[in-house]
Amino acid sequence: MSTAGKVIKCKAAVMWEANKPFSIEEVEVAPPKAHELRVKIVATGICRSDDHVITGGLVMPFPIILGHEAAGIVESVGQGITSIQPGDKVIPLFLPYCGKCSSCLNANSNLCIKTDISSSAGLMPDGTSRFTCRGKAIHHFLGTSTFTEYTVLHETAVAKIDSAAPLEKVFLIGCGFSTGYGAAVQTAKVEPGSTCAVFGLGGVGLSVVMGCKAAGASRIIAVDINSDKFAKAKELGATDCVNPKDFKKPVHEVLLEMTSHGVDYSFEVVGLTETMISALACCHYNYGVSVIVGAPPAAQNITFDPMILFTGRTWKGCVFGGWKSKDSVPKLVADYMKKKFVLDPLITHRLPFTKINEGFDLLRTGKSIRTVLVF
Numbered sequence: 500m501s502t503a504g505k506v507i508k509c510k511a512a513v514m515w516e517a518n519k520p521f522s523i524e525e526v527e528v529a530p531p532k533a534h535e536l537r538v539k540i541v542a543t544g545i546c547r548s549d550d551h552v553i554t555g556g557l558v559m560p561f562p563i564i565l566g567h568e569a570a571g572i573v574e575s576v577g578q579g580i581t582s583i584q585p586g587d588k589v590i591p592l593f594l595p596y597c598g599k600c601s602s603c604l605n606a607n608s609n610l611c612i613k614t615d616i617s618s619s620a621g622l623m624p625d626g627t628s629r630f631t632c633r634g635k636a637i638h639h640f641l642g643t644s645t646f647t648e649y650t651v652l653h654e655t656a657v658a659k660i661d662s663a664a665p666l667e668k669v670f671l672i673g674c675g676f677s678t679g680y681g682a683a684v685q686t687a688k689v690e691p692g693s694t695c696a697v698f699g700l701g702g703v704g705l706s707v708v709m710g711c712k713a714a715g716a717s718r719i720i721a722v723d724i725n726s727d728k729f730a731k732a733k734e735l736g737a738t739d740c741v742n743p744k745d746f747k748k749p750v751h752e753v754l755l756e757m758t759s760h761g762v763d764y765s766f767e768v769v770g771l772t773e774t775m776i777s778a779l780a781c782c783h784y785n786y787g788v789s790v791i792v793g794a795p796p797a798a799q800n801i802t803f804d805p806m807i808l809f810t811g812r813t814w815k816g817c818v819f820g821g822w823k824s825k826d827s828v829p830k831l832v833a834d835y836m837k838k839k840f841v842l843d844p845l846i847t848h849r850l851p852f853t854k855i856n857e858g859f860d861l862l863r864t865g866k867s868i869r870t871v872l873v874f
Contacts, residue, residue, distance in 0.1 A: 503575035503585070504530050507537070511647030512855045513632055515562045517555050520856045521646070526564070526637065528649045529629040531577035535653050538589060541666040543569035543645040545858045545870045546674050547701060547770065548794050552640065553859075556770070556796045560621040563638040564630055566645030567593040568674035570666035580654055587659050588666060590673045590832070593641035594818060595655040596825035609823045613655055615641050616818065624653050646855060648874055658828035661836055667849075667871055668842045671702070672831045674819070675869060676842060679706025679768065681820015681827075682792045684714050687764045691715030694758055697737070698778050699768035700728035702845050702869040703792060705735050707766045709840060712736030716764075720757065722750060725865045735844060751780035765789045772801050779803070785811035792817055845869045 507528045512521035531537045549565045551557035573587045583589065593616075597603055600612035610616075613624060621638030622628055629651035630637035630644070642656045660669065671677075679702070683689045695711040697704050700723040711719045712735070721729065721737035729740035739757065743750040755761050761783040767775045770793030779789040789812065808814060822828070835842060848870040850858050861867035 506530065507574075507649050509648035510852070511564050511630070511632070512566075512852070513562055513637060514553060514565055517553060517561065521859075523853055523855075524632050526647060527631040528647070528651060529631075531575060531629075531651050532625065533578040534580060535577040535623070535651055536580060536583060536657060537574045537649055537651050538571040538591065538657070539574050539649055540569050540571040540645050540647060540874060542670040543852075543872050544670050544673070544675060544702075545855070545862055545867075545872065547703075547862065548674075549640075550859060550862060551770070551794055551796075557794060558797050559619050559640060560638045562632070562635065563621055563640055564644040564647050564650075565640045566647070567591070567641045567643040568670055569643070569645035570660070570664075570670040570673065571650075574649060583654070583657065583659050588662055588664060589657045589659055590669065590828050591643040591645060591650070591652050592656045592658055592824040592828065593643045593674065594824045595642060595653065596823055597655045598825075603823070609821055610818055611655070623651065646852075646872075648852075655825070658825050660829050660832040664832050664836060667873060668846070669832050669835060670871065671842050671845060671869065672828055672835065675702035676706045676845065677822055677828070677831055678792060678820045679703040680710040680713070680840070681822045682766055682790050682817045683707050683710025683764070685821035686815055686817040687766070687788050687790050689714035689716050689764050692717045693763040694718040694720070696720040696722060696754055696762045696765040696778065696781055697768060698722045698766065698774045699793060700725070700732050701768065704766070704768035705732060705845060705868060707768055707792065708732055708735050708737050711764070713840065718758075720754060720762065722754075727865065731844060731868065749777065751777045754781035760784070761787050763787060766792050768792045770794045770796060772796070772799050775801060776803055779807060779812065779814055782812060788813045788815065790815045790817050846871055849873060
């Protein structure tokens with residue numbers, strides 16, 4: 500029996516208010532409007548950015564259905580959609596691609612004006628929601644909302660991928676892998692023979708390590724306060740591992756001593772102002788490049804000595820690894836299918852969707868890299 504054009508009732512993890520567990524609820528998912536599609540989510544990852552919303556570090560309206568790293572199958576399409584059909588495999592794009600704004604038209608840019616990252620409205624582009632629960636409208640997250648059996652996406656926020664791609668692996672290309680790998684190969688443009696430092700060894704940080712290795716870096720220093728992360732970092736390409744807790748002096752001084760004058764490229768993949776400054780300070784005073792990859796905490800400012808930049812350092816930010824999402828995601832999936840990179844080492848836990856709260860506990864206690872939730 501076709502569900503096209505009808506409201507679908509399904510399970511979703513609703514976050515009613517901050518700092519509370521997810522509540523598994525029956526939600527109503529409206530049919531897609533013009534230029535939208537409804538997708539059955541097959542696999543979704545637990546990313547630190549989702550947790551930032553729960554703790555208030557990333558401010559979004561409640562109640563909300565979180566989740567932004569996923570892969571699924573199109574259930575139905577709204578009017579005006581011709582390039583995607585029901586049954587197609589897709590990856591939702593938290594960073595949309597409209598193809599028309601100044602950012603999409605600039606070859607060196609990827610932050611589409613349609614993104615909800617800065618506005619935090621928590622709604623579809625037309626200003627309304629497609630989710631209802633207990634008679635209340637539920638907010639969307641970054642135009643994706645993947646902690647649900649079905650979601651509705653705007654056509655600018657979805658990429659059609661290879662029909663043979665394993666969704667329980669390539670969901671990582673929707674955020675974690677692409678964000679980290681691209682920070683190294685796209686944003687920093689790491690050069691062969693260079694020295695890199697990566698602060699934070701979660702799924703994104705380890706993907707930065709993989710990107711540095713793929714780019715030919717000769718030395719990759721992995722930095723984390725959890726030494727349990729070091730074995731995996733070395734497996735994926737790290738040459739040195741540093742735990743700041745093992746030293747009395749600031750970690751940037753440790754790295755400066757290890758490298759004589761500082762690293763060529765540093766990456767902050769934690770999302771803390773202190774580590775952002777450490778990462779900047781540990782790169783070479785003149786030609787060093789430091790990239791902020793971790794989502795910065797709300798309402799916190801950075802104070803630093805401008806001499807750090809005056810001597811020539813470059814400080815950059817990067818969202819979704821600098822990739823133009825709609826173009827790049829299918830290509831990255833194709834590269835994965837050609838075995839140009841691996842994703843398996845990043846996926847440490849697999850849980851049924853209803854155990855989402857357990858999955859977040861694994862993230863918060865540092866026991867997981869990526870947990871995939873399956874439906």
